[in-house]
Amino acid sequence: MNININGSKKTNLDFQNLVVLYQHYKEFLLPLGVIVVSILVILYIVFPQIQQYSDSKNLVKAEQQKLNTLNNNYTLLTSLDDATITSDLNTLSLALPPQKDFAGIIDAISYVSAKTGVAVGNFQFSLGDLSSSNFGGTAYPSTKIDLTITGSTQNLANFAHEIIKTKPVAEVSSINISGGTGSLTILFYYKPFPGQNVSDQVQIMPLSLGQSSLIKEVSTWNSVEQAGLLALPITPAASSSAVNSGSPF
């Protein structure tokens, strides 16, 4: 192999020549080596450290946020009154029970019928699938009840009005009034509690004004627990349907 050194003469690159080259440039080797090592240090140590700094900074930011969340949660929780939360939960669970609440439904009908002066005749529950895990794909499963009541037109309308302000939460889906007799279809909603995988690290938000006022409103709803159980006035002529034979009262 021929190599041109200094651009003046051609030299055959054999071992002898390499030795000559080494002798000639050996003083350059150390500084060149230092430069190469420095470049390697930059590539393999400094750059990763800078990258790590950037990652660590992001991690610190995330951890700081987590700490803030935890502190906020702790502050909020310590500021809440145990008795109030328990009472709110009880009230709301009566208003929207976690499962089919037949006793609550019967109590509600009983209470409202007594309050509005109507007499309850036949009624018929449509229970649907009794398996608690199957809610027919609806977000808000309900128990449907077809109810016959007797009274004046105004009292029948009052019954429909009062039943939606009574625990458990209900929806009147049809009203037929004819000659002092009314038949109502009422849906009583329920909703299972969510899974109990409560994480301490999820941000807890204080209840909004709307949520707080809803709790206040719901606590004013008719409730047998608050008013004491009233007897259901049943018309002597009324008889239970085939589905629900016999009044539970």
Next chain:
Amino acid sequence: MDGSINLVSPKNEQLEKEQRRLRIVRISALAIMVMVAGIAVLVFIINLTLPLNAIKHNEDVTLSNTSVLHKKLAEYYLVEDRVNNLSNVISKRQKLPDITDALLAIIPSGLSVGSMQVNSKSISLDISGSSLISMNKLIDNVVTLGQQKLIKNIVMQQLSLDVKSNNYAVSIQADIQ
């Protein structure tokens, strides 16, 4: 002495050139080494100054404090869940009792309700009475109810007179808004 004589041999000049090059390379190497070492140390120190451990410690302390309040936390979550779901149910449920109230409120005295049917889509009302003036007032009121956007497509199915009892009967149907 001849002033044109060059006392510095070309070999020395070449050597000096190489010495200069060597000096430049050495200085460059030293500068790069110092710079790299400086940056590495600086980055290392900056990394050390990040308060990750302190934050983790504070997190642990807060978590242990919060764990005492876990029951309260669970109850609070359930309250939130109930409120949100209840709010959804209330907002989506039909207002049939309100419509029934509104219908009963517009019936003038002297008229009586024969039958009333209200469902999610429509209402049907049969009213009877002896006064045609009251009937007229009822129809006006029903139209007003339509203007209040409570009902729409109001149709008066029939207005009849039973001569024997001298009673007028009107049948009204409408769709719910």
